[in-house]
Amino acid sequence: MSFNWESTVFTLIAFIILYxxxxxxxxxxxxxxxxxxxxxxxxxLRDAEDNRKQASELLNEQKAALQEARKDAYEIIEQAKSTGSKQADDLIATAKSESNRLKDEAIRDIESEKNKAVAALRSQVSGMSVMIASKIIEKQIDEKSQEQLVGQYLKEVGDKA
Known part of the structure; x- marks a missing residue:
């Protein structure tokens, strides 16, 4: 094998020109x-990293917002419970007050009716007492009258006899 310089130079020049x-x-x-x-x-890649960071921040914000919403919901529930309990206590107090008022009113009505009944009874008793007294007086008058009549009759009979 022989080494050909010309072909090597030509190949090199062709390679350089091609390059x-x-x-x-x-x-x-x-x-x-x-x-x-x-x-x-x-x-x-930078955008993806930025998006990942934003997503992570948003996730943390969402977690915080969710935690805050849960806290608010718990407070609302507790407030509703206390309000409901207070309203129940108020309703019970109002009902007791109303029942006491009705009871007092009923007692006053009963007392008033009792007083009316006692007054009516007194009126009737006094009327009956007057009637009884007048009957007794009538009887006494009649008995006296009868005694007088009997006495007069006896006297007249005694005078005639």
Whole structure:
């Protein structure tokens, strides 16, 4: 095997020319596209990282908001329970007050009716007493009258006899 310088030089020159042409027309646009692609991928990675951070922040905010909502709901429930208990106590107090008022009113009505009944009874008793007294007086008058009549009759009979 013999070494041919001319073909080596020619191959080298052809390779250099091919390299220059490829570099000018193929590698630069290819490297440019690859650089743009690299920048695009890097930008997307930065955006993805930013989005991940935002999502993490939003998740933490949502957790905090959910915790706050649970706390508010618990407070509302407790407030509703206390309000309901207070309203129940108020209703019971109102009912007791109303029942006491009705009881007092009933007692006053009963007392009033009792007083009316006692007054009516007194009126009737006094009327009956007057009637009884008048009957007794009538009887006494009748008995006296009878005694007088009997006495007069006896006297008249005694005078006639």
């Amino acid at each position: 220059i042409l490829l570099n000018k027309y193929a590698f630069k646009p290819l490297f440019s596209v690859m650089e743009k692609r690299k920048e695009l991928v890097m930008g997307q």
